[in-house]
Amino acid sequence: MAAYIIRRLVWTVPVVLLVIFMTFMLMKQIEGNPFRQTERAVPAAVQMNLERKFSLDKPWYVQYANYVKGVATGDLGPSLVLRDRTVNDVVKEQFPRSIELGLLAFGWAVLLGVPAGVLAALKPNSRFDYGAMFFSNVGFALPNFLVATLLIYFVSVKWGLLPTSGWTTWEHKILPSFTLGLVPMAYFARLVRGTMLETLQQDYVRTAKAKGLRWRRIVTVHVLRNSLIPVVTAAAPLLGYIITGSFIVENIFAVPGIGRYYVTAVSARDYSVVMGLTVLLSIIVIAANLVVDILYTILDPRTREART
Amino acid sequence: MRLRVPLLLAAAVVAALAVVAAGCGGGSEKEGAVGEGKKATSQVLRMAWGAEPPSLDPGLATDTTSSNVLLNIMDPLVRLGPDLQPVPALAESWDVDGKVVTFHLRDDGRWTNGDPVTANDFEYSWKRTLDPKLAADYAYQLYGIVGAEAYNNAKPAQAAALRDKVGVKALDDRTLQVTLTSAQPWFVQQAAHHSFLAVHEPTVERYGAKWTEPQNIVTDGPFKLADWKHDASITLVKNADWRNADRVALDRVEGRIIVDGTTRVQAFEAGEVDALDGGGLPPADMPRLKQLPEYEKYPALGTYYYGFNLKNVPDLNQRRAMAFAIDRQSIIDNVAQADQIPATGMVPKGMPGFETIEQNFLPPRADLTKAKEFMAKADDPKRTITLFYNDAPGHKEIAVAVQAMWNELGIDATIKAQEFAQYLEFLGPPPNDAVYVYRLGWIADYGDPMNFLELWTSKSGNNNSRFASPAYDRLIEKARNTANDEQRYEIYRQAEAMLTGPQGELPIAPIYWYTYTNLERESVMDSFQINPLDQFDLSKVVIKEA
Secondary structure, eight states: OOOHHHHHHHHHHHHHHHHHHHHHHHHHHEEEEEEEEEESSOHHHHHHHHHHTTTSSHHHHHHHHHHHHHHHHOOOOSSSSSSBBHHHHHHHHHHHHHHHHHHHHHHHHHIIIIHHHHHHHSSSSSHHHHHHHHHHHHHHHHHHHHHHHHHHHIIIIIIOSOOOSOEEEEHHHHHHHHHHHHHHHHHHHHHHHHHHHHHHSSSSHHHHTTTTOOOHIIIIIIIIHHHHHHHHHHHHHHHHHHHHTTTTHHHHOOOOOOOHHHHHHHHHOOOHHHHHHHHHHHHHHHHHHHHEEEEEEEEHHHHHHHOO | OTTTTHHHHHHHHHHHHHHHHHHOOOOOOOOOOOOSBBOOOOOOEEEEEEOSOOOOOOOOOOSSSHHHHHHHHHHHHHEEEESSEEEEEEEEEEEEEEEEEEEEEEEEBBOOTTTTTOHHHHHHHHHHHHHHHHHHOOGGGGBBBBHHHHTOOTTTTTHHHHHHTTSSEEETTEEEEEEEESSOHHHHHHSGGGGOOOOHHHHHHHHHHGGGGGTTOOOSEEEEEEEEEEEEEEEEETTTSSSGGGOOOOEEEEEEESSSHHHHHHHHHHSSSSSEEEOOOOOGGHHHHHSSSTTTEEEEEEEEEHHHHHHHTTOHHHHHHHHHHHHHHHHHHIIIIIIIOOOOOOOOSTTHHHHOOOOOSSOOOOOOHHHHHHHHHHOOOEEEEEEEEEESHHHHHHHHHHHHHTTTTOOEEEEEEEEEHHHHHHHHSOOTTOOOOOEEEEEEESTTTHHHHHSSSSTTTTSSSSOOOHHHHHHHHHHHHHOHHHHHHHHHHHHHHHHHHOOOSSSEEEEEEEEEEBBOOOTTTTTOOOOOSSSSSSGGGGOOOO
């Protein structure tokens, strides 16, 4: 097991290097000047000073080498647009908020999505099943910005129940996390329902029933545990989705997280912020996948042998 | 037995929902309408800022949000009066002698650490902004000063020598002498721009790039930066030691940073903020918002225009036809909807000298008869053209409207959107050959027509039209050296005529002059004012009682 984890960790290095290289090349390919944020032309002297300051006057391979060196020492460089701050500052201050938002959204998804899927599977084709699947489809189909706008309009502006935006008290956190959690929630509900239905048909469930095991025990121990494997598999990429996909939610609810930077930095050509966040997110996705693989071995002993 | 499990899980779901419901309390109530009430006891203004300030360093800031925070926590030499003329602020007076401007500073300017604000602070700050090592984007705002451009352009080896040649000098603690490259009669009012603010040298030297953080920053204005949570909030508190503090009513300005326009409006409507920062209201909501008593609009010094690539649309009569076919008023009423003013020239209404400069050749409403006459006179008119715009909200709708208007002339325009950064590269100058017509806008840095007309000189980096006229360049150069306002406005009139007059080349078809639209609680509506350069002075805001 330990050897497996170490091997996986070592593999992260070339993957991250490849991610840096590809992002770096892609950013170099798109046109646009990071030092021209408005229609105002930048005088040649100013442009030259800025390129010198941020080492953009060096050949690309020097820039790349410097960048890799920076990442290795944990220095993601200065932001080209936010002049008072470094990418490290941005990450340190804003990333925890995105993580919090992502985990809360994930919490909603597990808390509501999994039970809904279980209930629907236990009473297939019932009213509850149809209802749950209807809402799951709706949750899947409605874009975040629409849900967010509707929630703010009704819950905050019309009924005055919760604040419209911001990220200070726990009241502020309900609507954004719920909105962001909607898609994974819907996804979990459908996934759990499907796998539960399948598991319920398995021979070992019939055996358990025949042995006279109590139904609750059959469901919680035998059916649910086996049905959760696909959920765990889906969780890792979903976590990536939740953090990168939080752009719209963070923007609409004015959550000072990192998701919105990811998109605005691309349009602002803030190379170092784009690179820094890409590296960070790839590390997170890699780590999440690793955690999932470890969880597998706990949930499903059969995978243990194959992987160690 | 079978039923128990679902019930258990259902209970969990219900419990989760109950947690949500429990949080649903304490919604704030809307403030009531305000009459001619007197000053309220609580002087706390809750504002929504439209962006995170990229920098609160006067040398590095380039955007409106940073600028407005800075102008409220710092003390400029001059501020702009209602007619955009400079009024004394930290400088109690100034003398202009040809190319030499001398500012006389008050003796009661104080930094928040107690140090006096001196002329040396300004000399240090302006030279710092020009330092090639600082690499300030807006260093060019100071290029009107002798030696400034050369220093900003210096190689590291020559920098120190060129620094001493920059024409800004503290003659003593209270006298700042500035030598300009030409007369530039607008220089004194230009000093109201945030690029001309002073910074506190010991603080800057000690903390480097981090000197603007609230725990480090030292300022000299009516408010202090009490707190700045990046991307979340900016809190200003009254600076009780400021030279004019007894005239400042507000105790605190609690600012929230809300980038999304719709959310900003919703935060206002839910009663969470008292005023927005004038950063614009969502176009789709305009018809409704304009009906609110809290709606306010201000004229802006800015021009929204369509430029022609003269290489692809070479015939003047075709350009005249196209400019006459645009129904500016209809675009404002039905598309833009923010009470803008139909633009009949490059220099916007409200600009000093406008009455002299304006041409009244282009019509506010479409004049199809004349447009068709011009089109008939056009030699080999281009009937299949492109119209480029950047993909920000609102531009497409205007492009579609103009496309339909030009269709009346038998011109088939294909409209094409591009992402902004890519778009700016695409426009050059010179513009890409695919461009026939392009959209751009210009917002003033200072209140002199020069700021608009110098765009169209042949070497200007902002002239994307391929319009190049030595006669025009000479006029602009002449204006730069003409101190007398009336004479200078007359030169501007000739320059504007060369662009949009009856005999003008029409490298552009102006569409509208901008307005700033805002939402302000009626308790602050009288005192919260945005000037045509998008600046607001919070030291003048008073919250009235309901």
